Amino acid sequence: MSVTPAVVTVTGGAGQIGYALAFRIASGQLLGPDRPVRLRLLEIPAAVPAAAGVAMEIDDCAFPLLDGVDVTSDATAAFDGVDVALLVGARPRTKGMERGDLLSANGGIFGPQGAAINAGASSDVRVLVVGNPANTNAYIAAAHAPDVPKDRFTAMTRLDHNRAVAQLRQRTGAAVDDIARLAIWGNHSATQYPDLTHATIGGRPALDVVDDEAWVRGTFIPTVAKRGAAIIEARGASSAASAANAAIDHVRTWVDGTPAGDWTSAAVVSDGSYGVPEGLVSSFPVTASGGAYTIVPGLELDAFSRERVDASVAELVEEREAVRALGLVGS
Numbered sequence: 001m002s003v004t005p006a007v008v009t010v011t012g013g014a015g016q017i018g019y020a021l022a023f024r025i026a027s028g029q030l031l032g033p034d035r036p037v038r039l040r041l042l043e044i045p046a047a048v049p050a051a052a053g054v055a056m057e058i059d060d061c062a063f064p065l066l067d068g069v070d071v072t073s074d075a076t077a078a079f080d081g082v083d084v085a086l087l088v089g090a091r092p093r094t095k096g097m098e099r100g101d102l103l104s105a106n107g108g109i110f111g112p113q114g115a116a117i118n119a120g121a122s123s124d125v126r127v128l129v130v131g132n133p134a135n136t137n138a139y140i141a142a143a144h145a146p147d148v149p150k151d152r153f154t155a156m157t158r159l160d161h162n163r164a165v166a167q168l169r170q171r172t173g174a175a176v177d178d179i180a181r182l183a184i185w186g187n188h189s190a191t192q193y194p195d196l197t198h199a200t201i202g203g204r205p206a207l208d209v210v211d212d213e214a215w216v217r218g219t220f221i222p223t224v225a226k227r228g229a230a231i232i233e234a235r236g237a238s239s240a241a242s243a244a245n246a247a248i249d250h251v252r253t254w255v256d257g258t259p260a261g262d263w264t265s266a267a268v269v270s271d272g273s274y275g276v277p278e279g280l281v282s283s284f285p286v287t288a289s290g291g292a293y294t295i296v297p298g299l300e301l302d303a304f305s306r307e308r309v310d311a312s313v314a315e316l317v318e319e320r321e322a323v324r325a326l327g328l329v330g331s
């Protein structure tokens with residue numbers, strides 16, 4: 001291996017998403033077939049033995065691209081020199097909870113991890129927060145990393161994006177590759193706005209192909225927005241393999257770029273676009289190029305879309321106020 005291995009750190013490495021994610025990273029699916037990987041699994045002390053078991057299984061795969069796996073409960077060691085940080089480790093919600101209910105349980109994890117990233121990460125670090133409530137946890141992590149450019153902190157709404165593509169494919173029979181320009185706006189929560197108004201199917205407006213506003217508003221939007229709860233209801237545990245798959249997609253697109261003429265969805269630090277207060281971590285339609293996500297500029301939002309985006313952003317503002325009140329970030 002002549003290329004320097006990329007350091008990829010997964011927090012919650014013994015958890016269900018961590019288990020689904022680690023093997024895909026080690027096999028080269030995160031950064032491609034030409035980039036060796038040094039994998040680090042960060043866990044709480046009680047789960048270090050289980051994470052060590054995951055590392056043993058990864059060793060047993062003999063992945064050619066893998067430089068090695070380290071297991072630690074020390075955030076400073078875990079993020080030293082990290083190139084890609086996947087912040088997954090956090091409690092998942094259970095039946096009847098909303099993701100925002102996890103703020104006080106999980107918010108405290110992300111300040112120290114942001115500080116450890118600030119102290120030791122590589123200069124080109126990229127951070128994806130998966131642990132819920134993902135947007136606001138990313139906001140907390142970024143607030144503790146003043147030396148890391150804000151555009152390196154993102155939260156995951158790619159799972160919502162993929163869910164929206166899947167629903168549209170099922171409704172229309174279109175091929176996934178023919179569906180473009182779909183967008184998730186706002187929070188990774190039930191208030192999110194899965195937006196078809198700019199989407200196309202085989203180059204035609206998706207709304208014309210569907211031709212059923214009642215389905216869009218009454219079925220498509222709530223199905224996508226409440227899919228996490230539906231999975232918990234059906235499985236008795238929150239989504240894991242699909243979440244890991246979306247995390248791979250998010251980083252892969254960040255590194256490789258979006259196809260010409262298309263975009264994806266990611267929660268990024270707002271620059272004030274579309275009236276989303278600067279600094280909030282909100283989902284937008286984004287393109288990726290040269291290793292950077294950029295908010296798609298200049299889209300028209302009709303009255304319904306405006307109302308939906310505003311409602312989800314209002315929830316993000318409330319979450320920001322809540323973490324300020326909890327003392328997890330300064331005001």
Ligand SMILES: NC(=O)c1ccc[n+]([C@@H]2O[C@H](COP(=O)([O-])OP(=O)(O)OC[C@H]3O[C@@H](n4cnc5c(N)ncnc54)[C@H](O)[C@@H]3O)[C@@H](O)[C@H]2O)c1
Pocket residue numbers: 011012013014015016017018042043044047088089090091092093109129130131132133134156157159160188238239240243
């Ligand atoms: N953004 C999304 O689309 C999305 C999708 C699915 C799940 N999630 C969220 O991802 C998180 C993880 O889900 P899961 O199903 O893997 O949960 P899990 O309970 O199976 O695993 C979580 C792991 O994190 C570890 N952990 C807890 N605190 C930690 C810390 N401070 N440092 C390192 N590790 C720590 C736990 O020990 C556990 O092993 C949850 O918050 C869940 O709600 C987000």
Ligand SMILES: O=C(O)C[C@H](O)C(=O)O
Pocket residue numbers: 092093099132159227228229231238239
């Ligand atoms: O819904 C959850 O709590 C888990 C996750 O965020 C999901 O969307 O599946």
